[in-house]
Amino acid sequence: MNGDVAAFPAFFSETVDGWANDRRDLAFAWREGQLLGRDSELCRQACERWGALWSDFWQQVADRFGLGSGKIVAERVFENESFFHLMRWRRLFDRAGLDELGRGLGAWLAGAPMPPSPWRDAARDLALQSMPPIPERDEAMARMTSAAVDLVSEEGVAGLTHRAVAERAGLTLGVVLHKFNTKSELLSAAFEGVYLANIGHLLREQNAPDVSRRQTAIVDELVESISRVKGRRGLEELSLAVARDPSLHQFAAQLRYLRGRTSKSTLEAIVEGRRNVTSLEAALFSSFASSLTRLRESASPDVARAQVRTELESVLTFVRRSSVA
Template sequence: MHDRLAPSMEAQYSSKDRIIDAVLGLWEDVGGTGLSVRTIARAADVPVSSLYYHFGSLEQLFVIAQDHARLSAAAWRDRHLHGLQGARLDAMAFAPVFAALVDDWACAQRRLAFAWREGQQLAVRDPGFQEGAMRWTHMWVDMWREIGAHFGLEDSGALTARLFDSESFLHMINWRRMVDRAGLDEFARGWTAWLCGRAIPDAPFRDFARAQAQREFPALPERDETAGRIAAAAAAIVSRKGAGSMTHRAVAAEAGLTLGVVSHKFRTSADLMRAAFDSLYLGNVPATGSAVAPVVDDHWSLGDLVQLLQRSAASAGPEELTIVVARDPSYRHFAAQLRYLRGRTSGRYLQAFLGPDHPISELEAALFSGFLAGQIRAQLAAPGYQSPDRVHQELEQLLALIARRVVSP
């Protein structure tokens, strides 16, 4: 029989656990940028000295909290893999499994879902966290290969991992729960049809959601030239350094204005943050159907698309916007647009590769947009893993699968 831990050892274990739990809770509730030792200690109800005693530094605490979250995610993965043990199913049966796992991860495992996103953001801001981000990436690729093997789709594991990254992120944004869930089912059926070389099914719920998003496009405030300049500067800081780095003084320096001018136009930090996200939103989801995109002509190639993805990975602004809308109810007026007004630009790229004789649907444009967004996020967080050659190979593989549905009767 094992001896019971001494009270002092139990207290140490308990306080360490509470600190990790506090970090996970803060990542879910307020995000990681700007988190301080004192904030975490207060949330954990422990003295500041306890944090340094157990972890040595704030950075090491974040590393250990990420490890803890990833182990919990691996346990979640293993439970679902066990549920498929012994199953050998038709490939088209993959769709409800993909949708169910995206939904469960984004909703029932919300704290872990936010921890993953914070891990990606940490890796963008500090290369020291990129190894942890790569471990997340490897875990998801391995999971979707193992799940895919039950449906004869194991060779598409990396492709599905990219889409899972993107779709599970957007599914953290709650617009209308029933429509979101039904639209996710349609999305999963479309992806599975691509993997199987089948015709793309209709998506009436997504069509409805897209029409509503266009009608409900939020009216953003009109700003004079100076206010617009300040909003653009705030958005640039958020894109490069994260929301926690955006202060009135930093924005003034970025915009080339005095602190007094910035404070006059945007009196509070909340006003300035709203302006930053308004600017990011307009850059991410154009209000009209004419999104600005590079010219796609007969000379457009996969190499051009890979370079475009690399340039897009230089900005973390869209990631900051998405995670804020997922976390903060006051930004929910952006929800439908972020979820359903996507694919306009990506659809042009896909159409160029397939040719004018094979028109693509709105669902296919959204699928390709989701896949490319997953690629961008992988490059942002783990550039050493998602090299240009790997991106090129995965794009080639996906386009070859899509082409099968183009030539099939």
């Protein structure tokens, strides 16, 4: 198996699936530690040890399969996909879609054409069809929901209280308690707001890519975008809640499969029309960028910018090589 890149996709998919299912308790501990690490120095140190363990593991994998500089690409995509794979939707679609993503990652690393992804495409169509309706909210409810979203994004679930929502929304405590009797109802409203805000972003139509832009300008824009992203905590809290609570499984399809529109436009500009960019490749790039955003969120702006640029250049090397192939 040494040096056989063709054998890597099956290994990657099985590693993600095994981690998210067979070692589910550890997988949750890792993710919850990432969230806690933003507020706790002790948890931050634990997260750094987790990061070192995974980095060493993926170096051994890279050596075994001959991935070379593709090590960081595989590591980042695993970091994100192992998070999303915790969210269970339909086992057959989830496993088949994961296999397709693994083959897409293998194609990147081997400089081969992107394979078809019928399972992921079907899951994407079903996710669009099953989008929950946007609820009607009166002005007070809208203010409270917005305040709840901000609190979860900034402080996590622990920071979400009726009093905090009242203060943030500029309303009395009595009004908030009347609208949301329990903490559970308040939490549901917050997650609903986070979900709708992020799904709205995922579904927003993008302008046609300006292929006349210079490659350096595109990379500069990506570096700045990823380096400056903040406030993802709400989405990650929501994702963990969906992964833990079977009653929220209907959200899993949208969170897992409606990704990549922004990435698709970016990649089309990168390859400058030399080939088509598929939804599978866009999802891969979105996965890489999401992981990079999450892992660099606690770094200083200058350090984050340098690290993001280095890793982006690595993945874009494979994107460009695929375009030549």
